[in-house]
Amino acid sequence: MTIAYFLTAIAPIAAIFILLVVMRLPARIAMPAGLVLTVVLAAWVWQMPPVRIGAAVIEGLYAAFSILWIVLGAILLLRTLAACGALDRIRSGFMHISPDRRIQLIIIAWLFGAFIEGAAGFGTPAILCAPLLIALGFPALPAVVLALAANSTPVSYGAVGTPVLIGMRMGLESGGQPADIVAAALDVPLEAYLQTISVQAMMMELSVGVFVPLLLCVLMTGFFGRNRSWREGLSIWRFALFSGFAFIVPAFLVAYVLGPEFPSMIGGLVGLTVVIFAVRRGFLVPKSSWDDFAPGLDDGLFPVHETHKGVSASPPENTGAIPLWFAWLPYILIALLLILTRLHDLPLRAWLQSVAIIWPDIGGTDISARIEPLYLPGTVFVLVVLVTALLYRMRLRALAGVAGESLRTLIPSAIALCGAVPLVRIFVHSDVNDSNLASMPLELAALASSVTGAAWPFFAPFLGVLGAFISGSATFSNMMFSLLQFSAAQDAGLVPHIVLAAQLMGANAGNMIAVMNVVAVASIAGLSGREGQIIRYTLVPMLLICTLAGVSAWLWTMMLMTAI
Numbered sequence: 266m267t268i269a270y271f272l273t274a275i276a277p278i279a280a281i282f283i284l285l286v287v288m289r290l291p292a293r294i295a296m297p298a299g300l301v302l303t304v305v306l307a308a309w310v311w312q313m314p315p316v317r318i319g320a321a322v323i324e325g326l327y328a329a330f331s332i333l334w335i336v337l338g339a340i341l342l343l344r345t346l347a348a349c350g351a352l353d354r355i356r357s358g359f360m361h362i363s364p365d366r367r368i369q370l371i372i373i374a375w376l377f378g379a380f381i382e383g384a385a386g387f388g389t390p391a392i393l394c395a396p397l398l399i400a401l402g403f404p405a406l407p408a409v410v411l412a413l414a415a416n417s418t419p420v421s422y423g424a425v426g427t428p429v430l431i432g433m434r435m436g437l438e439s440g441g442q443p444a445d446i447v448a449a450a451l452d453v454p455l456e457a458y459l460q461t462i463s464v465q466a467m468m469m470e471l472s473v474g475v476f477v478p479l480l481l482c483v484l485m486t487g488f489f490g491r492n493r494s495w496r497e498g499l500s501i502w503r504f505a506l507f508s509g510f511a512f513i514v515p516a517f518l519v520a521y522v523l524g525p526e527f528p529s530m531i532g533g534l535v536g537l538t539v540v541i542f543a544v545r546r547g548f549l550v551p552k553s554s555w556d557d558f559a560p561g562l563d564d565g566l567f568p569v570h571e572t573h574k575g576v577s578a579s580p581p582e583n584t585g586a587i588p589l590w591f592a593w594l595p596y597i598l599i600a601l602l603l604i605l606t607r608l609h610d611l612p613l614r615a616w617l618q619s620v621a622i623i624w625p626d627i628g629g630t631d632i633s634a635r636i637e638p639l640y641l642p643g644t645v646f647v648l649v650v651l652v653t654a655l656l657y658r659m660r661l662r663a664l665a666g667v668a669g670e671s672l673r674t675l676i677p678s679a680i681a682l683c684g685a686v687p688l689v690r691i692f693v694h695s696d697v698n699d700s701n702l703a704s705m706p707l708e709l710a711a712l713a714s715s716v717t718g719a720a721w722p723f724f725a726p727f728l729g730v731l732g733a734f735i736s737g738s739a740t741f742s743n744m745m746f747s748l749l750q751f752s753a754a755q756d757a758g759l760v761p762h763i764v765l766a767a768q769l770m771g772a773n774a775g776n777m778i779a780v781m782n783v784v785a786v787a788s789i790a791g792l793s794g795r796e797g798q799i800i801r802y803t804l805v806p807m808l809l810i811c812t813l814a815g816v817s818a819w820l821w822t823m824m825l826m827t828a829i
Contacts, residue, residue, distance in 0.1 A: 465765075
């Protein structure tokens with residue numbers, strides 16, 4: 266690969282980073298600019314056929330609409346609950362569990378988020394958890410940053426195991442069968458090998474993921490506290506580690522016994538139950554609580570616990586009159602509906618997926634676009650909004666006002682996503698070209714693995730991050746890079762399932778800096794235009810988690826190779 270090809274392949278990633286993070290342009294400007302640059306370089310240097318570039322853009326617009334539908338549903342739900350007074354009631358309920366912001370953060374972002382990740386995935390946890398944190402009184406910026414950072418470890422098994430069962434499986438297959446290099450190396454069926462990878466990843470998470478709750482608390486007090494004190498976050502270390510194990514241990518057992526479908530869902534539910542019980546009993550809870558955010562963090566805050574421009578519901582003026590279970594009912598309905606629509610054994614999933622808007626073989630290429638509108642989490646959100654409006658007896662005029670405000674809020678995100686997602690799809694589909702090259706991400710990955718050699722286990726998670734960053738999905742990252750990770754491990758004489766476990770861990774860490782996730786959550790929190798600032802914060806936990814994952818992968822590799 267020549268210098269010109271290398272610079273072209275790295276350009277989409279560099280453009281996103283420079284325009285968003287370095288130049289601090291809003292995503293609504295940075296993403297369309299990055300798309301134009303990518304189109305020009307893909308056609309001029311990489312020599313992609315124009316019809317393929319156009320097909321990739323159309324596929325990206327389909328995907329962007331899917332994301333926007335999810336975001337719109339989440340904003341509608343948030344504004345409806347705020348107008349009804351339910352968010353204020355949820356806030357007061359959490360204050361009765363603990364006034365400590367660190368404990369609230371762990372319960373909402375880490376444990377409830379893990380449960381939602383296991384049920385739905387694809388950015389849904391941060392979309393739900395950031396508004397909940399804001400409803401509790403968190404300023405918008407830390408709420409968004411911390412919700413994104415928490416949505417890491419559980420992502421490996423999100424959406425009922427999709428990153429493994431679809432992403433990694435398809436990544437290791439060719440034509441519906443294990444790729445030749447994979448088939449030659451395995452002495453077990455691919456299904457059993459995927460479970461081995463899942464268990465290995467959870468074993469590595471015992472030394473990585475368990476620290477995530479503590480990391481969240483340290484980030485909150487160090488970046489966003491009045492005193493900018495890391496020590497104030499570290500002071501809750503015993504409770505934070507307990508909360509980490511409360512999720513990781515049951516998740517590991519589920520991965521070992523049942524496979525990759527339910528570790529996040531069951532781990533999150535068990536952890537949520539155990540930790541709330543522990544808080545009520547005062548187990549490992551610090552004697553002094555923390556609630557000391559720095560002033561000035563509310564800029565851009567979407568006023569979720571205020572009545573919206575005169576839009577109100579007919580029920581209670583005093584939110585204390587709302588039973589706590591009734592305030593939580595919309596979220597309970599969302600969780601139940603997401604589970605029921607994601608389980609393979611129930612007919613509901615297949616029925617919802619059968620309703621699809623499809624554009625096959627766009628322009629005669631092998632690229633197809635598909636939207637399953639009824640299956641998208643956004644449809645669940647909208648359905649629950651309608652149910653909530655009936656339960657709280659909202660006037661039709663009030664509901665219409667909420668819908669209008671939500672649509673106006675969505676405009677900057679729509680511009681950003683319609684630039685970002687097509688950019689990513691051009692990057693991914695660049696494998697068909699007149700330069701006799703693989704796709705841009707595969708060329709970059711092959712170059713990286715050839716340079717690092719036997720040290721590849723340490724760097725493997727960073728390739729997973731790259732895939733999630735550019736595609737917005739751990740599933741797509743695994744689909745894109747699993748075969749390359751397997752091949753790199755084989756060529757270097759390493760243990761492939763450890764390298765693939767590192768890929769899983771990197772893909773989940775990359776979720777917190779994925780541009781599409783950041784744009785979506787920023788839109789909901791009223792922080793459109795500040796996406797680069799958010800990524801600058803989430804880069805810190807991403808790099809820490811990836812470094813720990815790399816060290817863990819290298820140590821496991823050395824241990825197993827020594828044993829062999």
